[in-house]
Amino acid sequence: MRTNLDFSPLFRSSIGFDRMLNALEAASRIETIDNWPPYDIVKSGEDDYRIAMAVAGFSQDELAITQEQNMLVVSGQKANAEDVQYLHRGIAGRSFQRRFELADHVKVVGAGLVNGLLTIDLKREIPEEMKPRQIEISTDMALPKAEMKQIEAEKQAA
Structure with a gap:
């Protein structure tokens, strides 16, 4: 429901x-x-992630990985084999497009295809200006004195 x-x-x-x-x-x-192709998302470290996707039958040239702002798009387009006549087709070879929403500051650092398993490594890289920083407290710091400017002067009678 x-x-x-x-x-x-x-x-x-x-x-x-x-x-x-x-x-x-x-x-x-x-x-x-759509559960095809199957995939895993693994947190491999404090700020490290890996997507493993089973893409058996796809070559490196038939796969595309694109990162657009906070969206990761993995797509596969099988090359048409027009001269092949299948008696039974049980291996999935259909085109796909899988989208992953990424958090801020998550970047793709690498991808590889080994034995039909596509792995995409991701890392969250928080900019230095956004990281917490320790402020040193000094005890003998003299406060700067503000300059006093006289706005109006009393006029003395002569």
Whole structure:
């Protein structure tokens, strides 16, 4: 049983959560779940991730990996073998496109295809200016004195 949720009250009362709310709304709209090709998502370190996707029968030239802002798109397009006549076709060779929503500052650092398993390595790289930093506290720091400017001077009678 699928329940449709209305996220419009959250859009009206929150600021800066647009991407998260859009992702929740998009996830609730998914009607058919295509489980092909099968894949795993593994957290291999504090900021390291790996996607392993079973793409047996696809060559490196028939696969494409594209990162567009916070979206990773993996697609496969099988080359047409027009001169082959199948008596039985049990190996899936259909075209596919799989999308992965990435968090901020997650970048693809490498990809490889070995024995029909496509692996994509990801790393979250937080910029230095966004990392927490320790501020040193000094005890003998002299506060700068503000310059005092005289705005009006009393006029003395002569």
